[in-house]
Amino acid sequence: xxxxxxxxxxxxxxxxxxxxxxxxxxxxxxxxxxxxxxxxxxxxxxxxxxxxxxxxxxxxxxxxxxxxxxxxxxxxxxxxxxxxxxxxxxx
Numbered sequence: 001x002x003x004x005x006x007x008x009x010x011x012x013x014x015x016x017x018x019x020x021x022x023x024x025x026x027x028x029x030x031x032x033x034x035x036x037x038x039x040x041x042x043x044x045x046x047x048x049x050x051x052x053x054x055x056x057x058x059x060x061x062x063x064x065x066x067x068x069x070x071x072x073x074x075x076x077x078x079x080x081x082x083x084x085x086x087x088x089x090x091x
Contacts, residue, residue: 042091043082045075052079064089 037043042060046053056075060083061068069089075081 037082038084040086040088041082041084042086043080045079046081047079054079056081058083060086060091062089062091 046056046058052075054075054077056079057072058075058081059070059072061070063069065087069087071083071086073081073083
C-alpha cells in the first residue's frame with residue numbers, strides 16, 4: 001500500500017507530465033466572456049505564442065501552513081482558469 005507522501009508525489013508528477021503535454025497543444029481564439037475574480041481567487045488565461053492554451057494544469061501551492069496546501073485546476077478550451085477561495089498565503 002502506498003503511503004500518503006508517495007501518493008502526493010505521484011499526483012504531482014502526473015500533473016507535471018500532463019502540463020508538459022498540454023503546453024504543446026493549441027486551441028481556438030479566446031472569447032470575450034469574463035469570470036469575476038475576488039480577492040481570494042487567482043485567475044487568468046494561459047497563453048503561448050500560438051494563443052490561449054486549453055488543458056493546462058494551473059497549480060497554486062504554499063507552505064505557509066502547518067501542512068503544504070495545493071489547489072489545482074485545468075484551463076478550459078479558451079485557456080481560462082480560476083483557483084477560487086484560496087486562504088490568505090503566499091502562492
